[in-house]
Amino acid sequence: MEVSICKGFILPLLTIVLFISLSQTATAANEAYTNFIKTKCNVTTYISLCQKTLIPYASSVKTNSTKLCKAALDVTIKGAKNTSTTVSTLKKQKGITRIEASIIKDCIEDVKDAVYELKQAVDAMGHLGDKDKEFQLANAKTYASSVITDADSCTDGFSGRKVNPTVKKMINSSMANITKLASNALALINHLF
Numbered sequence: 001m002e003v004s005i006c007k008g009f010i011l012p013l014l015t016i017v018l019f020i021s022l023s024q025t026a027t028a029a030n031e032a033y034t035n036f037i038k039t040k041c042n043v044t045t046y047i048s049l050c051q052k053t054l055i056p057y058a059s060s061v062k063t064n065s066t067k068l069c070k071a072a073l074d075v076t077i078k079g080a081k082n083t084s085t086t087v088s089t090l091k092k093q094k095g096i097t098r099i100e101a102s103i104i105k106d107c108i109e110d111v112k113d114a115v116y117e118l119k120q121a122v123d124a125m126g127h128l129g130d131k132d133k134e135f136q137l138a139n140a141k142t143y144a145s146s147v148i149t150d151a152d153s154c155t156d157g158f159s160g161r162k163v164n165p166t167v168k169k170m171i172n173s174s175m176a177n178i179t180k181l182a183s184n185a186l187a188l189i190n191h192l193f
């Protein structure tokens with residue numbers, strides 16, 4: 001009789017205690033993963049952007065620096081694709097001149113190149129366990145910095161040409177987004193080892 005009372009009492013209690021301690025462990029782990037990202041982001045130029053975009057990946061990155069670099073590249077790919085959509089929409093707007101349309105078309109190509117390079121960088125990061133690790137790492141760095149060059153070549157298209165200031169500002173800020181994200185990814189890769 002006594003035993004069964006005890007059982008009836010202790011089992012739920014144990015379950016509760018276990019649940020609380022498990023969720024505390026989980027919270028502590030998540031906090032550690034978030035702090036890991038905050039510390040890593042400190043080497044980047046755009047620290048708050050780095051934290052804002054990468055903390056959502058904390059639970060999958062955990063404390064793996066390579067995974068963090070991949071996440072940073074993924075975020076840049078997403079940003080670049082978004083930019084591409086934004087810029088394409090701009091092209092269809094009323095009042096866009098032939099010159100502007102041509103600049104926008106070139107920019108869309110630049111962004112397409114950037115996405116290709118980012119994917120190559122992700123691929124190289126996936127081969128850091130190979131014998132040619134140094135080569136792969138160098139490739140990842142080259143690809144990530146090419147992204148910045150591509151974004152610049154889009155905005156360079158404006159120079160000396162008549163472009164609506166609103167269009168210019170819009171494209172400029174879109175490209176600046178890619179540049180910042182790529183710069184952060186590159187900084188993380190540069191500080192990987």
Ligand SMILES: *[C@@H]1O[C@H](CO)[C@@H](O)[C@H](O)[C@H]1NC(C)=O
Binds near residue numbers: 038039040
């Ligand atoms: C980032 O760096 C600054 C100055 O170097 C330091 O004070 C701060 O504690 C660092 N933050 C993290 C999260 O490491």
Ligand SMILES: *[C@@H]1O[C@H](CO)[C@@H](O)[C@H](O)[C@H]1NC(C)=O
Binds near residue numbers: 064067129
């Ligand atoms: C980090 O993740 C990569 C996969 O992206 C894996 O190959 C590597 O072994 C991991 N490193 C550690 C220390 O767990």
Ligand SMILES: *[C@@H]1O[C@H](CO)[C@@H](O)[C@H](O)[C@H]1NC(C)=O
Binds near residue numbers: 078079082083
């Ligand atoms: C995508 O671009 C739009 C503006 O064109 C912006 O409002 C939105 O925040 C962007 N999304 C991401 C994930 O960058």
Ligand SMILES: *[C@@H]1O[C@H](CO)[C@@H](O)[C@H](O)[C@H]1NC(C)=O
Binds near residue numbers: 155168169172176
């Ligand atoms: C466009 O961005 C560049 C930097 O990427 C900046 O120097 C320039 O002033 C910006 N132009 C406009 C019109 O926003």
Ligand SMILES: *[C@@H]1O[C@H](CO)[C@@H](O)[C@H](O)[C@H]1NC(C)=O
Binds near residue numbers: 083170173177
């Ligand atoms: C640039 O990124 C910021 C934050 O990630 C976002 O709020 C903004 O809408 C983006 N701008 C463009 C033009 O994509």
